[in-house]
Amino acid sequence: MALPLSAIKAVLSSDELHVGLEDVVFDFALEWAHAKYPNLGERREILGSHIVPAIRFSSMSTHKLRAVFECEDIDPSLASKLVARAFIVNAEEAELKHCVAECAYKLPPLKVIQLAESLAKCLVFLDLRQEQCAALFPTGYMKSQVFYLSGNAFYLRVQCNKNDESSSHSFGLYLGIGERLDTVFTQYTFAYRLKPSRRFRTTGMLEYQFVKGQTSEYGFANLFKTPWTSFIAGDSPHFLNGLLHLRAEVAINTQ
Known part of the structure; x- marks a missing residue:
């Protein structure tokens, strides 16, 4: 643990470092940082500026x-970005491995990562093929597999909505919950990836109270604020390699 910062950075950045999982590297880096920088503020600065980029x-x-x-040793905003980025990279790698395989799921599968048990918060990723979305027209819908948060069974629902006044259609995304005995207060945002940046664009925060004894859904009737024809078009910015990438960040408010 007497190694200087420059040496630690060189070790962590080396392609010759062979470990089963990067978990070991992270634990070693934390142990080294605690030994060298007992002050929390200084330790956060060193980890965030010099060590984290090498992991x-x-x-x-x-x-x-x-x-x-x-982890209290990493700034919370940085930790959130690191975890989300890691999960996205893993999802993209899985997509590349299976992009030519036809999925036969009746319910679209989800990728879920629970962010913090104490905060009852998670990230949910849903990928849909362009042909799956096209098949929703004119008034179809599709529910995802369920995911659990603090014992509550949630799901995402996508739908082709028709505006009765204008006869136009749009893509809707909703958060739903099965019948519950207790009322659940939720806060959540949706996000979707766009070309050419391939980055997620996040919607505004939604707050909704799912009332006990009822099955309900709440979200956006026109998620992209664009007509269906523009959303589903061949040159649509919403499909990356034929896939629509959606994300929900869901938290249960216990107050």
Whole structure:
């Protein structure tokens, strides 16, 4: 643990470093930082500026990514970005491996990462093929597989909505919950990736109270604020390699 900062950076950045998972590297870096920088503020600065860029977070286990998110030694905003980026990279790698395979799911599968048990918060990723979206026209809908947060079964619902006044159609995205005995207060945002940046664009925060004893859904009737024809067009910016990438960040408000 007597190694200087320059040496630690060289070791962590080396392609000759062979470990089963990057979890070991992260734990070693934290142990070194605690030994060299007992002051929390200084330790956060060193880790964030010099050590974190050398760690391959996408090679960590989900369990360790959760620990990263909750780690007090890393600035919370930075930790959130690191975890989300790692999960996106893993999702993209899986997409490349399976992009030619036809999915036969009746319910679209989700990729879920729980961000913090104490905050009852998670990130949910849903990818849909362009032909799946096109098949929703004119008034079809599709529910995802369920995901659980604090014992509550949630799902995402996509739908082709028709505006009765203008006869136009749009793409809708909603958060839904199964019947519950207790009322659940939620806060959540949706996001979707766009060309050419390939970055997620986030919607405004939604707050909704799911009332006990009822099955309900709440979200955006026109997520992209664009007509259906523009959304589904061949040159649409919403499909990357034929896939629509959606994300929801969901939190249960316990107050």
